[in-house]
Amino acid sequence: MIPVAMTTxxxxxxxMSSPALMTADQLLSARIPNKRVELVRGLLVVREPxxxxxxxxxxxxxxxxxxxxxxxxxxxxxxxxxxxxxxxxQKVADWLSAGxxxxxxxxxxxxxARVYRHDGTQAVAPADGMLDGEDVLPGFSCALCAVL
Numbered sequence: 001m002i003p004v005a006m007t008t009x010x011x012x013x014x015x016m017s018s019p020a021l022m023t024a025d026q027l028l029s030a031r032i033p034n035k036r037v038e039l040v041r042g043l044l045v046v047r048e049p050x051x052x053x054x055x056x057x058x059x060x061x062x063x064x065x066x067x068x069x070x071x072x073x074x075x076x077x078x079x080x081x082x083x084x085x086x087x088x089x090q091k092v093a094d095w096l097s098a099g100x101x102x103x104x105x106x107x108x109x110x111x112x113a114r115v116y117r118h119d120g121t122q123a124v125a126p127a128d129g130m131l132d133g134e135d136v137l138p139g140f141s142c143a144l145c146a147v148l
Contacts, residue, residue, distance in 0.1 A: 049075035
């Protein structure tokens with residue numbers, strides 16, 4: 001085997017080190033303005049839905065300070081013009097994987113809402129359709145045109 005001399009010159013490509021992972025306790029004590037971030041697989045991301053609903057029956061008593069260790073029953077995302085479809089679908093997948101039972105993604109530009117359920121089924125509500133609370137919010141419905 002021929003020995004190879006290793007140089008100490010700077011590499012053309014910087015090393016791609018993994019970001020440090022964080023625990024929930026570390027996030028609670030971190031100094032982050034407004035703490036409008038979430039911990040996803042140990043990484044800080046902004047992943048919160050625009051609206052979230054947790055049924056009273058699922059809330060711990062007393063409600064602890066800080067972050068709750070449970071997923072909402074319903075998550076609602078209202079698309080912004082700069083939202084990327086892949087990023088939104090990743091949010092939906094993360095929410096459903098975390099235990100969210102119903103996700104509404106409201107698209108004001110296309111004037112429709114996409115409904116994603118925990119059982120993997122999906123539906124589209126057109127502008128003249130209704131958003132239904134289904135088994136998550138029994139009896140609740142909202143005309144989509146009222147929120148567009």
